[in-house]
Amino acid sequence: MSDQATKLREQLLKLNKPGNKVIGIVSGKGGVGKSNFSLNFAISLSQKKKKVLLLDLDIGMGNIDVLLGTVTNLSIIDIFGKNLTIRDIMNIGPYGLNYISGGSGLSTIFAMSEANLSHFLNELEDAMDEFDYIIFDMGAGVSEQTIKLLSAMHEVIVMTTPEPTAVMDAYAMIKHMVLNQVEAKLSIVINRISSQKEGESVHLRLEKAVAHFMNVEVNLLGMIFDDSIVRKAVISQKPFILQAPSSLPSRNIDLICNKYLNEENKGATSHSFIHRMKTLFLKR
Template identity: 30%
Template sequence: MDQARTLRKWAEGPSGAPRQPRVIAVTSGKGGVGKTNVVANLAVAFSQLGQRVLILDADLALGNVDVLFGIVPPYTLEHVLLGEKSISEIMVQGPAGIRILPTSSGTEEMTQLTAEQKLILLSALERLEEEVDIFLIDTAAGISSNVIYFNTVAQEIVVVATPEPTSITDAYAVMKVLSRQHDEKRFNLLVNMVRGAQEGKEIFKKLSRVADQFLGVAVDYVGAIPYDDYLRMAVCEQKTVMERYPSARSSLRFSELAREILQRPVSPIPKGNVQFLWKAFLFQNAERPRAPSGGGMKE
């Protein structure tokens, strides 16, 4: 308990502590909704507004942020978790000065992080805290343990959905799991590939009404990204639409969206800066009773 009290004071930090990075998890219930594309273009848009941006590709088994940027990283997060490389050694540079922490693809062992791996990852990320203004976490789709974990440690959760009924249903499922099992009470909805602004608003109204009625959570409307052939063309060229077609409708909307997000107040709950993630993890394990000898820790 002495150790736990020490860690609690450490996690709270001194008054007047420096500003912490804004940590945003971008997630979805269904794959194929353009989530990674949203992350990549928002990262460029934030960077163009003078923000220091870091992307964590948190789809640890099927990562593809690097593919979208046309980058072939020599090392990935798997090398960090194995103790073979440091975070700085695997980091790669993207367009507009953004930085990317790539992950592996096709590695089944990475689908569920162990407690030790979380500790390694978060301790490494802590060292980057003072170098980052916006920390974007591109989670995998679905409700796996990794997806839930990265959402619960983020300061803000942005759920990406499309007008497809299955995408809307799965977006609700993510909110349901996070709210009922992890007490998350606020979500942000971004509707991608809409045919018009009104379509996005209608989806938001339906989803937020159901979420409020059955889950008791608040859903804020981030906005919508229009369906845009230029965006698809940019993907095929392994570029963001922001850099390849800056005058496209989707590019203009990403720029607007980045400005709007920066103007939104940050939640006062200190759950999302990188340093807190690391310290909170230590605190959680300091208070957790030790398993009997030979027993394993369940996540």
């Protein structure tokens, strides 16, 4: 293992502090609703008085800014190139939500080199104590670095829509994570359903497919109905739970948030994180 990789491993281990949770939002197929979910879920947690940091890791193609209708001067890219701290690049959103923009401009193809990631994690570690939840909107596609980051997280939420292509890609993503020893708790959110029944059948299909190759449980965190309010909110650059709090998708987010907090209170997810990290990294 290279020095760089060893250092990264140590930093990832340090990210585990009792009391906070690191959550990654991923998908197989792009465009299934990760950014909208990440943002609205983060706001919903903030409304419930949780301290949340949302990180747009779709580097160079960040969307959180656009969804919020804000323009930020600094993004995650600036922590790589310039001598800035994580606090310098944090912005305040609705209900005191802290977020870091992913930046735009495609000149960032090497942004997530191991050295950059290491620097970033160092900075993130400094800020960890302030937050109850750190949510990563991972963007589409998986790199080696993405997998490394995911393997440090407490929970990974895989998003899909009911479309067979998206479900297949969600399955492929889960398989890829499991084969790469990502041992975070896996949950799925099924977005854009037209009926409860449709969502349940997607969950069943995924569960069966996953059980076929591995003993991994895929927890259904929730479902979000397809509703034109989401597109309208995107166009007016206002998160849908704020624009239309009583709409179906907003109520779905609220339900997901409550379920999430409820499951967590039962201690279902966090206790074995450090153990998993150790097994994951120290055995190799």
